[in-house]
Amino acid sequence: MTIHLPRRGKYALAVVAASAAIIVTVVAFARPGGPPRRSFPPLVAAAAPAGWIHAELPNGTAVLSYPPSLRPLAGDKDAVSAARRGPGGTFQLYLNATPRQGTETLAHWAAFRLGLLRDDDAATAHQDAAVQGVKFRGGTGSCVIDDYITRIGAHHFQEIACLVQGRTSASVVVAAAPAAQWARARPLLLREIGAYVAR
Amino acid sequence: MSFTLGRWAAGVALLTALAAGCGTAAAGHSSGPKPPPATTHPAAPAHTANPIPQHNGGDQDPDNNGGPSDGDGNI
Numbered sequence: 001m002t003i004h005l006p007r008r009g010k011y012a013l014a015v016v017a018a019s020a021a022i023i024v025t026v027v028a029f030a031r032p033g034g035p036p037r038r039s040f041p042p043l044v045a046a047a048a049p050a051g052w053i054h055a056e057l058p059n060g061t062a063v064l065s066y067p068p069s070l071r072p073l074a075g076d077k078d079a080v081s082a083a084r085r086g087p088g089g090t091f092q093l094y095l096n097a098t099p100r101q102g103t104e105t106l107a108h109w110a111a112f113r114l115g116l117l118r119d120d121d122a123a124t125a126h127q128d129a130a131v132q133g134v135k136f137r138g139g140t141g142s143c144v145i146d147d148y149i150t151r152i153g154a155h156h157f158q159e160i161a162c163l164v165q166g167r168t169s170a171s172v173v174v175a176a177a178p179a180a181q182w183a184r185a186r187p188l189l190l191r192e193i194g195a196y197v198a199r
Numbered sequence: 200m201s202f203t204l205g206r207w208a209a210g211v212a213l214l215t216a217l218a219a220g221c222g223t224a225a226a227g228h229s230s231g232p233k234p235p236p237a238t239t240h241p242a243a244p245a246h247t248a249n250p251i252p253q254h255n256g257g258d259q260d261p262d263n264n265g266g267p268s269d270g271d272g273n274i
Contacts, residue, residue, distance in 0.1 A: 075260050076271055083261075094267040102272030116272070121262040153265030161270065172270030 040131035041190060043143065048195035055080040057097055062164070062171040063197040064097040067188070091157075093177050093185055095192055100163065100170035106132060109142035109163040122148035128158070139166040139198030147179050158182040160189055166198030 048054070048065035055064045058078050066082045070093060073081035079098040086092045104112040110130035117125040125148035132142045141164035149156050159176035173196045177185035262268040 073261070075269060079269060079271065081261075081269065091261065091266055094261070096267075096269040098270035098272075100272070104272065117268055121268055148268070150262075150265045152263075155265055157267045159267065174268065174270045176267035 038129045040129040040143065040145065041186070043131075043134050043190060044194045045135050045137045046191075046194050047137070048192075052195070053082070055082065055097075057099060057171060059099055059169075061099060061166060061169045061199050062097050062173070063199075064095060064173065064192075065195040065197075066095050066192050070095060091155075091176070091178065092181065093188070094157075094159075094175070095189075096172075096174045097196070098172050098174075100172060104163050104170075104172070106140070106142045106163060106165060109161075110144040110146075112163075113144050113161050114146060117146070117148050121150055121152070123151045123154070124149050134162065136162075136164050137195070137197045139164045139170075141165065141198075143193070147182075156180070160193055162193060162196075164196065164198045168199065171198060 049067075052065045052067050053070075053072075055066070055072065056062070057064075057080055064080050064082070070082040070084045073083045073094075075081040075096065076098065079096060081094070081096040083091055083095070084093040102112070102116075109132075110127055114125050114127055125146055128145040128147060130142070130144040134141045134143050141162045143160060143162040145158070145160050147156065147158040156179040157176050158179040159174055161172065161174045163170060163172055173193060175189035175192050177189060260266075260269050260271070
């Protein structure tokens with residue numbers, strides 16, 4: 001059977017084909033996993049600049065470094081924290097290092113971190129980027145960048161959280177800032193993460 | 200047997216719309232039964248289901264008071 005299309009029919013066929021292409025494209029990008037995820041920014045393991053403060057974990061397995069504009073912060077007795085606070089005590093920058101406590105692994109770190117945030121103190125949490133095999137000073141780690149909204153106060157934070165495996169033990173280092181200030185805070189937070197030492 | 204152009208174009212458009220609808224429904228997890236996955240992957244280990252109470256519960260961490268979350272394992 002042969003179908004002969006007039007010129008008008010060819011135009012109609014072109015319109016239909018173009019419409020189909022648009023529909024398929026829209027559907028493909030609307031599906032989960034369609035658009036590519038944001039790439040993880042470079043994390044450079046490098047010594048902290050002169051004048052930075054070094055805070056060692058109480059068990060001696062890692063060292064957190066930060067500029068003097070951050071102040072030590074009270075928290076869990078086996079962890080170290082520092083922060084820069086703004087008017088009214090709001091957090092502008094936040095750093096924390098804690099020995100590995102749970103079942104987190106390098107292979108599943110991003111999923112673990114997001115699950116922990118949702119179960120603990122966040123009303124919502126979204127992964128923005130993740131990477132494995134990051135070279136740290138004295139170890140290797142997996143990192144995730146995510147943002148979450150706290151259950152109390154509905155504060156929107158963004159963070160880099162890494163599980164770092166040293167020679168003898170693992171620890172978690174977190175660097176966070178209000179999401180609205182993330183673009184400005186990110187270079188310093190990445191530098192603080194890059195200066196982290198695992199033992 | 201002959202086709203009119205209008206019917207032919209409508210048929211193509213209908214098939215396209217149906218294909219798109221099926222894709223969207225699959226992505227949206229329709230209620231129909233799903234075949235088992237072809238391959239299995241080791242599941243991520245669940246973290247300790249032991250959330251520390253908010254409002255200063257358990258410890259004095261900022262994350263129990265609306266501050267940024269620390270790196271503890273909820274232990």
